Amino acid sequence: xxxxxxxxxxxxxxxxxxxxxxxxxxxxxxxxxxxxxxxxxxxxxxxxxxxxxxxxxxxxxxxxxxxxxxxxxxxxxxxxxxxxxxxxxxxxxxxxxxxxxxxxxxxxxxxxxxxxxxxxxxxxxxxxxxxxxxxxxxxxxxxxxxxxxxxxxxxxxxxxxxxxxxxxxxxxxxxxxxxxxxxxxxxxxxxxxxxxxxxxxxxxxxxxxxxxxxxxxxxxxxxxxxxxxxxxxxxxxxxxxxxxxxxxxxxxxxxxxxxxxxxxxxxxxxxxxxxxxxxxxxxxxxxxxxxxxxxxxxxxxxxxxxxxxxxxxxxxxxxxxxxxxxxxxxx
Numbered sequence: 001x002x003x004x005x006x007x008x009x010x011x012x013x014x015x016x017x018x019x020x021x022x023x024x025x026x027x028x029x030x031x032x033x034x035x036x037x038x039x040x041x042x043x044x045x046x047x048x049x050x051x052x053x054x055x056x057x058x059x060x061x062x063x064x065x066x067x068x069x070x071x072x073x074x075x076x077x078x079x080x081x082x083x084x085x086x087x088x089x090x091x092x093x094x095x096x097x098x099x100x101x102x103x104x105x106x107x108x109x110x111x112x113x114x115x116x117x118x119x120x121x122x123x124x125x126x127x128x129x130x131x132x133x134x135x136x137x138x139x140x141x142x143x144x145x146x147x148x149x150x151x152x153x154x155x156x157x158x159x160x161x162x163x164x165x166x167x168x169x170x171x172x173x174x175x176x177x178x179x180x181x182x183x184x185x186x187x188x189x190x191x192x193x194x195x196x197x198x199x200x201x202x203x204x205x206x207x208x209x210x211x212x213x214x215x216x217x218x219x220x221x222x223x224x225x226x227x228x229x230x231x232x233x234x235x236x237x238x239x240x241x242x243x244x245x246x247x248x249x250x251x252x253x254x255x256x257x258x259x260x261x262x263x264x265x266x267x268x269x270x271x272x273x274x275x276x277x278x279x280x281x282x283x284x285x286x287x288x289x290x291x292x293x294x295x296x297x298x299x300x301x302x303x304x305x306x307x308x309x310x311x312x313x314x315x316x317x318x319x320x321x322x323x324x325x326x327x328x329x330x331x
Contacts (some may be wrong), residue, residue, distance in 0.1 A: 007081060012048065112136070113158035169199065284323075288315070
């Protein structure tokens with residue numbers, strides 16, 4: 001930004017010198033615009049060409065001032081322009097414009113605030129499942145990693161309302177705040193909920209006691225990577241077979257089975273039918289593990305007589321082929 005400011009000032013100064021020379025020759029020597037412009041250019045560039053016509057005393061004085069002021073200004077402008085291009089600023093501007101055009105069309109995406117170890121893993125999962133996302137971080141090293149991975153990113157403070165707006169927060173499906181600082185995660189959550197109260201926000205908690213603060217800030221879910229890691233390790237050594245099975249059905253790549261969350265729309269043919277009447281298992285082969293009712297109640301291992309209503313969410317498991325059949329059933 002500093003070199004861009006200097007480049008603008010340099011071009012402004014050069015423009016003033018050129019304008020002064022053109023107007024000066026036109027007024028003093030009564031030359032045409034083309035002659036005055038030509039004389040100004042050869043004077044500033046010091047190419048050594050002969051004057052297009054003999055100069056008056058006033059014209060000679062003007063030429064002296066153009067040589068003194070113009071040569072320095074032209075040299076400074078050229079040097080600044082070369083520095084601008086060599087340091088990659090031109091490339092950066094092109095990159096920002098490219099990203100801006102992509103962001104203008106972005107919707108139904110996720111926003112990842114913070115690109116540390118946790119944020120990088122989240123981005124990897126989204127990438128493997130073909131979910132659209134944008135990363136927000138103000139750390140140059142994190143931004144460079146985003147460029148290397150070819151992730152869509154915004155360099156800035158994720159707690160800044162304008163930065164969140166540029167990430168099209170109102171068109172997003174959800175936001176994950178994964179900063180290393182709990183205070184940052186609280187501020188980001190407050191900003192996100194302030195702009196979009198209905199946005200689903202998952203927040204990272206690093207310290208004990210921060211979970212309550214994040215929930216008060218508006219986070220819909222709060223996750224502590226350290227607590228989850230500890231529980232996972234304990235469960236793995238106590239019940240390794242179950243842990244291995246859960247890994248198989250929850251990992252995003254190279255798996256046979258997948259867990260999916262499906263919302264029942266108003267036009268779904270299985271709306272207002274029981275699980276048995278819908279005949280989902282026989283038709284598609286998927287299993288319904290749980291139903292979240294529209295009032296928020298979660299039914300695990302639902303009975304065959306349980307009725308499926310509009311806006312209910314089903315947690316299902318099946319192979320890719322079975323899931324495709326199921327999606328065709330509910331369209």
